[in-house]
Amino acid sequence: MRILSVRRGLEADHSSTHTEHIHGVTITESYDWWTCEFNLPYKAKLFQKLAKYEAAGDCSLDFEHQGNQIVVSFTATLDYGAIAGDNAYIALANYCLDIKDDILAGDFSDLELLKAYVEGSKAEFKAMHSSSGIEHILEQI
Amino acid sequence: MEPGTDLYQRVPTVALRPEAFGGMAFRGQSGTTLELDEEAYWLLVLLNQPLTVDEAARGLGVSDCVALKALVQELLALGFLQTFRVPSSNLQVPTWNLELGIWNRERGTTALPTDHLSAPESIHLALTHRCNLTCPCCYVGHDATPEMTTAQVQALIDQAATSRVFQLALGGGEPLLRHDLLEIVAYAWQRGLVPNVTTNGTLLTPALVRELAPYVGQVQLSLNGPDAVTHERYRVRGSFRPALEAMHLLQEGGVPFGVNTLVTRDNLSRLQQTIALAVERGARQITVLRPKPAPDATWLPQVSPTPQEYRRLHGLLARAQLAYPRVLFTVDCALSFLMSDLAPARLRRGAVNGCAGGVRFLTVVPNGDAYPCSFLTSEGLRAGHLPTQGLDEVWHRAQALVRWRQMDSRLQGHCRHCPTQAHCQGCRAIALTATGHLWAADPGCPRCQEGD
Numbered sequence: 001m002r003i004l005s006v007r008r009g010l011e012a013d014h015s016s017t018h019t020e021h022i023h024g025v026t027i028t029e030s031y032d033w034w035t036c037e038f039n040l041p042y043k044a045k046l047f048q049k050l051a052k053y054e055a056a057g058d059c060s061l062d063f064e065h066q067g068n069q070i071v072v073s074f075t076a077t078l079d080y081g082a083i084a085g086d087n088a089y090i091a092l093a094n095y096c097l098d099i100k101d102d103i104l105a106g107d108f109s110d111l112e113l114l115k116a117y118v119e120g121s122k123a124e125f126k127a128m129h130s131s132s133g134i135e136h137i138l139e140q141i
Numbered sequence: 142m143e144p145g146t147d148l149y150q151r152v153p154t155v156a157l158r159p160e161a162f163g164g165m166a167f168r169g170q171s172g173t174t175l176e177l178d179e180e181a182y183w184l185l186v187l188l189n190q191p192l193t194v195d196e197a198a199r200g201l202g203v204s205d206c207v208a209l210k211a212l213v214q215e216l217l218a219l220g221f222l223q224t225f226r227v228p229s230s231n232l233q234v235p236t237w238n239l240e241l242g243i244w245n246r247e248r249g250t251t252a253l254p255t256d257h258l259s260a261p262e263s264i265h266l267a268l269t270h271r272c273n274l275t276c277p278c279c280y281v282g283h284d285a286t287p288e289m290t291t292a293q294v295q296a297l298i299d300q301a302a303t304s305r306v307f308q309l310a311l312g313g314g315e316p317l318l319r320h321d322l323l324e325i326v327a328y329a330w331q332r333g334l335v336p337n338v339t340t341n342g343t344l345l346t347p348a349l350v351r352e353l354a355p356y357v358g359q360v361q362l363s364l365n366g367p368d369a370v371t372h373e374r375y376r377v378r379g380s381f382r383p384a385l386e387a388m389h390l391l392q393e394g395g396v397p398f399g400v401n402t403l404v405t406r407d408n409l410s411r412l413q414q415t416i417a418l419a420v421e422r423g424a425r426q427i428t429v430l431r432p433k434p435a436p437d438a439t440w441l442p443q444v445s446p447t448p449q450e451y452r453r454l455h456g457l458l459a460r461a462q463l464a465y466p467r468v469l470f471t472v473d474c475a476l477s478f479l480m481s482d483l484a485p486a487r488l489r490r491g492a493v494n495g496c497a498g499g500v501r502f503l504t505v506v507p508n509g510d511a512y513p514c515s516f517l518t519s520e521g522l523r524a525g526h527l528p529t530q531g532l533d534e535v536w537h538r539a540q541a542l543v544r545w546r547q548m549d550s551r552l553q554g555h556c557r558h559c560p561t562q563a564h565c566q567g568c569r570a571i572a573l574t575a576t577g578h579l580w581a582a583d584p585g586c587p588r589c590q591e592g593d
Contacts, residue, residue: 001178001180001181001184001203001205001208001209001212002177002178002181002208002212003175003176003177003181003212003215003216003219004162004163004175004176004177004178004489004490005175005176005489005490005491005492006173006174006175006219006490006491006492007173007174007175007491007492008171008172008173008174008469008471009172009399009426009428009469009471010169010172010308010335010337010358010359010399010426011172011262011263011265011308011310011337011502012310012312012337012339012359012361012399012401012428013265013266013267013310013311013312013313013337013339013361013515019471019472019474019477019480019491019492019493019494019497020469020470020471020491021429021458021459021462021470021471021472021479021480022480022483022487022488022491022493023455023458023459023462023463024459024480024482024483024484024487025459039482039483039484040482041481041482041588066484067485067560068482068560068561069482069483069484071484090463093459093463094460094463097456097459097460100456101452101453101456104452
């Protein structure tokens, strides 16, 4: 008993047909713990590289191989002052898109920073700078 | 019935159609199409009358009220159901006709095709190949193809209404060159289809907008850039200002409109500004189009974005969605590969199934000939002539469509083995033009180019 698919938008000639663009970033929040998830295309070499950044503590950074996807997920707490009136969901979703672009371009500095963040290495984390700039809104507990 | 009880009823304008897998529902106001399993479909059938969840459960003969309640809430959120409460003053509650067992009675009594839909979801009807512009990016040759008469178009609309086609996408050429456009739009609306019109906008007038407003679902305009230089690079000179004026007219006239943006190497860097301009002018939908083969064979390879640029496009659209949450962002089915790194379950739920030609829609050219795709109108792909053969005959039995729907087993090269084949299949028009083979790998796909 379920909806199999949902497609939004009226059809226009000249556009072949269209489908809603799905951006593939999922952000959830529970009691101020934020979980961010996005996918990358699976490539064995990329997955091996990413595995080096797995980290777990109070927060976590995970990479899971699911079919032809790599699911990247991390949990974090946020410095709401740094978000300064912005919508936390939108801010995090934009950071995730930046991180995804960086990884696909071969830049892993965001993951290095997230690993240091998750492992609670305060001094290391404070000294690091990522491509996306996500360090500005993360709060270490 | 207790006062204060929640009742649910299907929104009256929702169109329903049974399919072998269950059924489909379409809501014209938002253009939302649902595919439903059997129980969910028959729930919507049953809710043509106001019922409580418990009554609906009895009517369907299901015991899982938790799942039913969740489904009702989902349909409510999507705008397919409305809810109200039995007021405390209204104790004279009529006895609802539950049509108990309707689902079991009707199930299996209708012969529905299992390998394709019972009818197209939409018909893309090019009313004319005439146009008042000569844009170099246009795939339509300005030929003198004979055009169906008003009566023939209306007969086609009648057949579509009988088959429960949901939408009629009217285009061309320039459809506003047809003197009977308004008549056709109004007729389609009266027959229960949602007519949408794709136009270059140059011929819109305040009077025409006023006349279209009650009948048209949406008007789609072209905007390829935020300034005249970018917009007109692959359109005719002087077409930027009329495009802006058309948006103004439509917004003033209260006609919902969207924008088609053809993305090329030259305008990708201006896409954010293009989107911002369209949204500022009132566009409620942005549809990004991939360049397709044009009469000038050198055009497509010159303008097609690179794999890196396509990856950038995916990010740009994602950010635009976040920036403009009330605007609907869509991509043409030739860009399905943009979403190929998403989870399959999510793609299924979003109905990202790749090429939809001959599967979800049918293309009809001005003389009434039908094809699976607007961009592939060679004799070998002609499915039939609708005015003489009829929609049902062509849709269910034309060999061109039967072969087309077997695409998965015919694909070659990278597209045959691609792990995302179920959600993409590449663009056949581009593959044919680039390689000479209809089923060859789509050479413009980033996955194909990068060997993923």
